[in-house]
Amino acid sequence: MSVIKNINYKIDKFKLSVPSWEFPDKGLTILTGESGSGKSTLLDLLIGFRSCKGMSWELLGEDYCLKKIEDKNIGLVLQKGELFPHLTAEQCIKFAALARGKKNYLDEAKEYINELCLKSETLLQKTTTLSGGERQRVALVCALIGDPKILLLDEAFSALDSDNKERALSLVNNFCLSKKIPALLVTHDVSLISKSVSNFKLLDGSIV
Amino acid sequence: MIIFIVLLLLSPYLILVTKFPSLNLINISEFIAVFQFTTKQALLSAFISTSLGLLVGFSLASIENKKAYKWCELACYIPCFVPVIFVVFSFLNISQLFGFSLSGLFGIVSIHSLINIGLVGVLYSKVILNKSSLSNQLSLVQGISKLDYFFKILIPLTKKDVLFIFSSIFLFCFTSFSIPLIIGGIKSTTLELLIYEKLIISNSVEQAVLIALIQFVFLVIVMLAVNRIDLKNTNAVSLKSSYYKFKGFLLIPIVITVSLVLGLFINFNFNLSGVFDLNLILYSLFIALMAGYAMFIFCQFVFFLLPSKFLEKFLLSYSSPSTVLVGLAFVLLFKESSSLKVLSIFLIYIIIFIPFLYKMFIQSYLENLAPTLKLAKVMGANAFLKFKMISFPLSYNLCLFIAFLTSVWVMGDYAVSSLVLGADSTLALSTKSYMRSYKMNEATNVIFILLLCELVIFLIYKGLLNVSNKKH
Known part of the structure; x- marks a missing residue:
């Protein structure tokens, strides 16, 4: 299990308080919550964009809070499918692979691209010209290609239609099970709960 | 490597502290x-x-x-x-x-x-x-x-x-x-x-x-x-x-x-023969373009090191010493070597211009760039890969613009150059001499040549920008 402890984070009058939280260290975990419940803030704390004194995060026998962001080996997909605006989709995937020292990534990348039904013309376009759904799928390929130790997905399928959503979820699930890593999907879409191995809800800054 | 930038920008103060004199002199x-x-x-x-x-x-x-x-x-x-x-x-x-x-x-x-x-x-x-x-x-x-x-x-x-x-x-x-x-x-x-x-x-x-x-x-x-x-x-x-x-x-x-x-x-009278000096023009252009190039390299180095909370805070709060103080520091440092003194002029221009240029242009650009750089960090990119594929292409045009401004200012500078270079060794110094002796006709003609040189600088940088845009 992955264990997170002692989150006490305040922004103005909102407080995120998670004394202890365990979720499986293999497979997809879903965290739901209404808008403003603190989901993205929690993700920021896990990634390391924000810091919280006293917080600990045990994963794979290490305290991930002590690691630098770049050493955590996180596969990240954000809500808007944030990528690099001056690069094409293909170049973004190449960057993600090279960033993890992977030179022979093409076969693996092709596998993910085919599973997500991304067209070859789409890959040659600058990311700023892609639709929201295309960006999220490309961002997912970038997240997977780096052999992450954990996937953090912030509303990562919100812009996908039902077929593409199914394919993406299936890919994430198979990836997590084969690589034996956890994935944490933060969403307000409760219909996805059935696809997960465990699920939690964030309510008024606490996990229930 | 951040310490190198900090030391460079603080160098005038550090040099002058070693020469602290007695209060009795004033x-x-x-x-x-x-x-x-x-x-x-x-x-x-x-x-x-x-x-x-x-x-x-x-x-x-x-x-x-x-x-x-x-x-x-x-x-x-x-x-x-x-x-x-x-x-x-x-x-x-x-x-x-x-x-x-x-x-x-x-x-x-x-x-x-x-x-x-x-x-x-x-x-x-x-x-x-x-x-x-x-x-x-x-x-x-x-x-x-x-x-x-x-x-x-x-x-x-x-x-x-x-x-x-x-x-x-x-x-x-x-x-x-x-x-x-x-x-x-x-x-x-x-x-x-x-x-x-x-x-x-x-x-x-x-x-x-x-x-x-x-x-x-x-x-x-x-x-x-x-x-x-x-x-x-x-x-x-x-x-x-x-x-x-x-x-x-x-x-x-x-x-x-x-x-x-x-x-x-x-007072323009089209009579350039009395003031036209090709060596002076070429030397002035050389100093201006090299200063622009030095500023470009410095800005790219800053982007290589960013994001860094310490460096951003330092550059935002740093105010350069006055022109004379900076010139004085480097004149003292290199007083034995006139060639090093001339080369130091490029460092002087960086120290004087960078506080204004950083606050005016780089700081806001960095804030727009922050999400992209964060993503690169999460992906695990090392500094060189991040610079090669992200920072450099995204900051190239901005750094080129900053270099252009530097060249334009240096072309017209007579303040720093009067401290470091010989009298009348650049077009701006020559203009200053004419102005001080109220030879306004000659000064006007030199100003016209100076404007033409600024146009040349503009065309050079425009060309570089076009090459960059075609590449991307």
């Missing part, structure tokens, strides 16, 4: 008189620039059309961004034409004000648009009178910003060197001129250092008392209805800019 009465004059001219310049600049800011903020706003903004920026030599020369010509003398306190304060009114206008218009748009619209709905709005809402909301703008202009005018160098005189000596005189004319290095250090302490005290405002570039907000309807004050920067341009050619 002529107290002379120092006090010069200090009083420096403070007086800086206060007057800041007051006039800020007062008129605020009026310009109101009118600028009232422009609803984005294109018109951009053109007016450009007119406001021109006197501030063109090399000082053009401003001084142009208004000296105009003053001669109208038969009044632009010298002493009046001359210095006038030129300072003409340069800064437009800049204050732009800064204040951005403060208004940033801070008061919502309260403006709320007040309109509530039916508050204009007087009440200005005195009870706008002024309390923006008084800290006005104070900061005033203080910044004061500091700029206090440490101004190039304008008093030409316009000032025996009874109109500023601290910068006094340092210059002690260093170059009296050859009294210890006195120059002592005066520079006292000035530095005074400046630090002033800077510590000043809060920072947000100098981010703001997209002009289009207000459907606004309290600021009067656009008449925009005439101020427009008249200044038009006068600046026309004043350059008052």
Whole structure:
């Protein structure tokens, strides 16, 4: 299990308080919550964009809070499918692979691209010209290609239609099970709960 | 590697500290008189620039059309961004034409004000648009009178910003060197001129250092008392209805800019034979382009190291020492070697220009770049990969623009070059000599050549930009 402890984070009058939280260290975990419940803030704390004194995060026998962001080996997909605006989709995937020292990534990348039904013309376009759904799928390929130790997905399928959503979820699930890593999907879409191995809800800054 | 940048920017202070002289050397009465004059001219310049600049800011903020706003903004920026030599020369010509003398306190304060009114206008218009748009619209709905709005809402909301703008202009005018160098005189000596005189004319290095250090302490005290405002570039907000309807004050920067341009050619007579010196032209272009190249490399190095909270904070809070102080430090460091002294001029330009350029352009650009750099970090990219594929391509055009500005300014610089290079060794120094001896016809012709060189610089950088855009 992955264990997170002692989150006490305040922004103005909102407080995120998670004394202890365990979720499986293999497979997809879903965290739901209404808008403003603190989901993205929690993700920021896990990634390391924000810091919280006293917080600990045990994963794979290490305290991930002590690691630098770049050493955590996180596969990240954000809500808007944030990528690099001056690069094409293909170049973004190449960057993600090279960033993890992977030179022979093409076969693996092709596998993910085919599973997500991304067209070859789409890959040659600058990311700023892609639709929201295309960006999220490309961002997912970038997240997977780096052999992450954990996937953090912030509303990562919100812009996908039902077929593409199914394919993406299936890919994430198979990836997590084969690589034996956890994935944490933060969403307000409760219909996805059935696809997960465990699920939690964030309510008024606490996990229930 | 960050320490390298910090050491470079702090080097003038570090060099001068090693030369700390005895207090007995200073002529107290002379120092006090010069200090009083420096403070007086800086206060007057800041007051006039800020007062008129605020009026310009109101009118600028009232422009609803984005294109018109951009053109007016450009007119406001021109006197501030063109090399000082053009401003001084142009208004000296105009003053001669109208038969009044632009010298002493009046001359210095006038030129300072003409340069800064437009800049204050732009800064204040951005403060208004940033801070008061919502309260403006709320007040309109509530039916508050204009007087009440200005005195009870706008002024309390923006008084800290006005104070900061005033203080910044004061500091700029206090440490101004190039304008008093030409316009000032025996009874109109500023601290910068006094340092210059002690260093170059009296050859009294210890006195120059002592005066520079006292000035530095005074400046630090002033800077510590000043809060920072947000100098981010703001997209002009289009207000459907606004309290600021009067656009008449925009005439101020427009008249200044038009006068600046026309004043350059008052004495022009197409007789370039007496002043045309190819070696001088090529040497001036070489210095300007190399300074631009050095600035480009420095900016790219900064982008390589960013994001870094420490470096960003340092560059945001760093204020360069005055021109003379920086020049003095490197002249002292390399006094045994004239070739190293000449090469140090590129470092001097970086130290002098980077605080303004960072706050004006790089800081806001970095904030836009932050999410992209964060993503690269999460992906695990090392510094070299991040720079090669992300920072360098995204910052190239901005760094090229900054290098272009540097080259333009260096081409027209006679302040730093008068400290480091030989007399009349560049076009700007040559112009300065003609101006000081009131040979305005010759000065006009050299100015024309200088403008042509600026055009050459523009074409070179435009070409580089086109190559970069084609590649991407």
